[in-house]
Amino acid sequence: MDLEKFIEQRPYLYHLTNVQNAESIVAEKRLYSANKIIELSGNNANDLNRRRRTDHTEILVGDKSYFLRDQRPISEKALAKCLTGGWEVADFIYHLNDRIFMWPTIDRLWRHFNRYEHENPVIFRFPTKEIIEVNPHVKFCRLNSGATRANSYLGGKAPARGEETFLPADDFNHSIREVAEVTFEGICNFNFSISTGLRPDGHFVEIPL
Template identity: 30%
Template sequence: MLAGHAAIRDDEIDARPAADDGRRTAQLEHRAGQAATAHRQHRARRRRGARPTARIGPPGCWIAAHAPIRGFPHNRDASQAARSGITRVDGGARSPVPGRQTPTSCCPIAVEERLVSGCYSLNTGACRGRSMNIEDFVKLRPYAYHTTAADNLALIRHARAIESTRRLFERSGQGSAATLRERRKGPLVLVVDGQPLRIRDQQPLHAGNIAFEPGWDMPRFVAHLNGFAFFWPGDQRGPIGYGSNHFDRYADAGESLIVLRVATRALFARNRERAIRFSNCNSGSPRMSNGKPRRRGDSTFSVADAFSGTPGQVKEIVIEDIALLPPEVEFAAALEGPWQLL
């Protein structure tokens, strides 16, 4: 998805026409030169413990001038972007180098994500046109959390996995294709391998708060959600606010809960063969934004290479069908612990 510096919503696309190629190339060369100068200044400041970023380009756009460019050795600077013909390319237009294309960034210089890491649109807080660095995400969110009913602990312990609702319906023999497309107004109880299992309601999923993407509607989106195992990103202190609010909602209603906590790196390693995706929203609880519904559909979940936000903008981690749990997963009856191995 492309985005510029204009005040647009996070679900809009900047459709402004591309500028003249020659002018863009000259602009790139000028700004890449600035980046190179800032890089040399940064290296000197870093030895003195100064801040490692330089402000380049339009207001609201910060570029980590010392960061490497994809394909270049780490000791080279941003001026090589200009010498290599990397330019901003709007709408997939060709760059000066035959056969080469680069994604559009919210910055005037569309280079690899590490160069524009930390670049935000003033309105959306996102730098679109770049992929998310998984290593940065793991460092920021070293733990992932999953909240479920206490009754489900025995089955999770036996399976060593968090299974999607679709998979649990199939294993119980109690569901159908129609059931998986119906929004749950309350919790359901299934029996899987002789164990009772509580399936969470979907009360916060209000159609009036959703602007469905073309080809999507509520039944399709409900079925889509039912195909994933969900985790809240977090750190040692607990999940992000969405996760703690989710826990509080059911705890305040008197439900007995457990929380699973797993190291993010270990979770990803255990599920390296599976589709791991990220969302920048609470997918099952859409809220109106400035009086307008929120977008839901194909773009709700993205793999890291397609996720256009920053690690801090990830609100959910989802794994398709089943999330296998590593040996070191822990559980507790409260977000603050105490924790014990599963």
């Protein structure tokens, strides 16, 4: 995929988070993956980063509290049937937890927002060019990686997942319109102005940094 064309056609990337995470994100100018938050907490009891979260989870890092969303859309049974490369369910859960997720279109954002609307989440809007320049470890995915819905075209199985689910632009051999998720492993920094809003169809307010 041509990265420059992607940036031109998708000028903004959207990230949805719980309101209690928003203040820390703005203050630190940084987003963390679930794995990184668990690592920073110094506590990975019961392999938390390798188990599907059935409920929202609060993690303490010093005196700060981070909120990790549930992973209920993942069916472990369905996931086990579509994994490639000898991966186990726990391997893919870890792979998901190692990423910060953003959506490249308002339509994709709506699909995620609808599930959490009742929680009044915060939406961050990042300029695509700047966020990728600062975080060149960006990878792209052509499906909703955290949902394992059966596909009739695949004989009732969910689309395959594994090591090649998230790919850099040079290896992503699909069209721009097929990009479903834009991800960053570990940490995603920003040193430029971003915008925040409460609804995909609402007003976004710039936060100068």
